[in-house]
Amino acid sequence: MAVKSGYKQTEVGVIPEEWEVKPLQEVGKFAKGKGLLKEDIKTSGRIPAIPYTALYTDFSELLNYDHIKWFVDDEAQTYIANEPCVLIASSSNMAANTGKASALTRTTPVAIGREVIIFKTALDCGYISFLLSTAQYRQTTLSLARGTTIKHLYPATFKNYRIALPSISEQRAISTALSDMDALLGALERLIAKKRDLKQATMQQLLTGLTRLPGFLGQWEVKTLGELFNFSGGYSASRDQLSNEGHCYLHYGDIHGAKKTCIDTSVDYEDIPKLDISLKQISLGSLLEDGDVVFVDASEDDDGTSRHVVVVNKDRLPFIAGLHTIIAKSKTDELAHEYRRYCFQTAAIRKQFFFYAVGTKVSGISKSNIPKLTIPVPSVPEQTAIAAILTDMDAELVALEQRLAKTRTLKLGMMQELLTGRARLL
Known part of the structure; x- marks a missing residue:
């Protein structure tokens, strides 16, 4: 060429x-x-x-x-x-x-x-x-x-x-331009960290009732998870059995690695692993429906024992819960679906998971212990209002993270152009 x-x-x-x-x-x-x-x-x-x-x-x-x-x-x-x-x-x-x-x-x-x-x-x-x-x-x-x-x-x-x-003056110009991009990336990372901390603090206040939203009064009930949900286990399949063909399959490793607490079969469909199997082999308790909460039953660290996702499956696609998962299916309509994305993230709930977790190298919670956990339950309208605030905060974080990713890509492009002389600053 x-x-x-x-x-x-x-x-x-x-x-x-x-x-x-x-x-x-x-x-x-x-x-x-x-x-x-x-x-x-x-x-x-x-x-x-x-x-x-x-x-x-x-x-x-x-x-x-x-x-x-x-x-x-x-x-x-x-x-x-x-x-x-x-x-x-x-x-x-x-x-x-x-x-x-x-x-x-x-x-x-x-x-x-x-x-x-x-x-x-x-x-x-x-x-x-x-x-x-x-x-x-x-x-x-x-x-x-x-x-x-x-x-x-x-x-x-x-x-x-x-x-x-290049000349020393061009070296300095290139260094300054890329350093400015690093400074922008650093500022975005600090802003995201600050917003995450703010969201965590807001969750602790709103989800425990320490701070009440305007218009809501009255005492919250305290319910056990056993009063709110029926629990079942998933279908055992190894990672090697998963592919891009078949029915959606929720592997417990994907819950541990998830950056969000919900999984939507319409939005996330392409990223969800598939298991090519007849549904006749799957029990109804292992098929995930809209609003189900899926907890992991094993973790290599204490923080992982409370990891979970809420399922959004409005199209009712076949979705199989996997190995080392505990599926919580509603007994009542006392918990709004949107509220479930947040209500299991409080320090009080995590503390209960730690208390009931068993094991040494791998810790976990059993289907017999998870129903014993308790959770405060406000009225459904108050749940909806709380979830709306936290959802808005999540949306802001997603927008900032997308901006951060685009800025990182832009910096890589600038490095490729400036450090090879394809683009010149002088």
């Missing part, structure tokens, strides 16, 4: 003619951090410190570094950086963190801990850190990492990396 005018083919791809290609060892020097054991790090002190775990955060967090929360007093026990540099996490048990690079722009002393590779250069450190974070270099870095459970990298890993180099 012909290279367009003003560009040239190089070993790192097609780049602008005026850009150079050089190995990292020719444009800087490598060093290793040292010290910073857990007992050395304090929450306050004279010298700010960067243990290797700090590099697992996004670039923007290190670029301004106003949030620093680690310090040391004895600078002789660690590596002190006094100039801008690129910091690379040289050790991690997670691929996503192995070799993660960040730019440190401070010119005041900073203690750099062990398991951190330091790259000192006169180039723009932000530009280098973004370049090392592209898919091309990440793939190479991960392929060179050594170790099984924990992956390790060394300065020698990076010395021969050949990189495309």
Whole structure:
């Protein structure tokens, strides 16, 4: 394929003619951090410190570094950086963190801990850190990492990396543009976290009756789940038996992994695993109907014992509850369907799940114990009003998360264009 005018083919791809290609060892020097054991790090002190775990955060967090929360007093026990540099996490048990690079722009002393590779250069450190974070270099870095459970990298890993180099002014312009995108992503993430905390606080107030909505008075009844529901178990099928064909199947692992507390057969149909089986083999108690609540009966941690989803199945599609699930089917109409999405998420309910959970490595609750749990029940109109407020908060969170995802995609596109010179800022 012909290279367009003003560009040239190089070993790192097609780049602008005026850009150079050089190995990292020719444009800087490598060093290793040292010290910073857990007992050395304090929450306050004279010298700010960067243990290797700090590099697992996004670039923007290190670029301004106003949030620093680690310090040391004895600078002789660690590596002190006094100039801008690129910091690379040289050790991690997670691929996503192995070799993660960040730019440190401070010119005041900073203690750099062990398991951190330091790259000192006169180039723009932000530009280098973004370049090392592209898919091309990440793939190479991960392929060179050594170790099984924990992956390790060394300065020698990076010395021969050949990189495309625009002028220093263009490097800075690219770094600034991408750092601005990181700042926007960070602001969105903080806003989402704040909205989630607000929703949790609102739920605790409204679902326990500590705060009452205008127009609603009177005492709430307290009911056992056994008074409100009949309970049954699911049909056992392994993940290997599931495919894209057959009837919808709710695997308990998908409840644990769900980001929401409802599953809608019309909205989520394509994402729901299928089991190709005759319905004659499935008991009526294992077929999920609109408004059913499905709890998991096993979890590897305490928080998972109360995991559940509410089924939205207005089209009455065949939907099979799976292995390790407990299906709650209404005995009465005392709980509004929309309210069920929230009423099992309070701290009081989770505490009851923990109390009745049994097991050591795997904990769970049984069909004989779950009916004993109690829940406060307001009137249906008050339930509906509460659910409407929480649903609006959920909708706002979904919109923000979609915006965050689009911004991340936009940043990846900008990196691809700017770091290859396809788009120019100067």
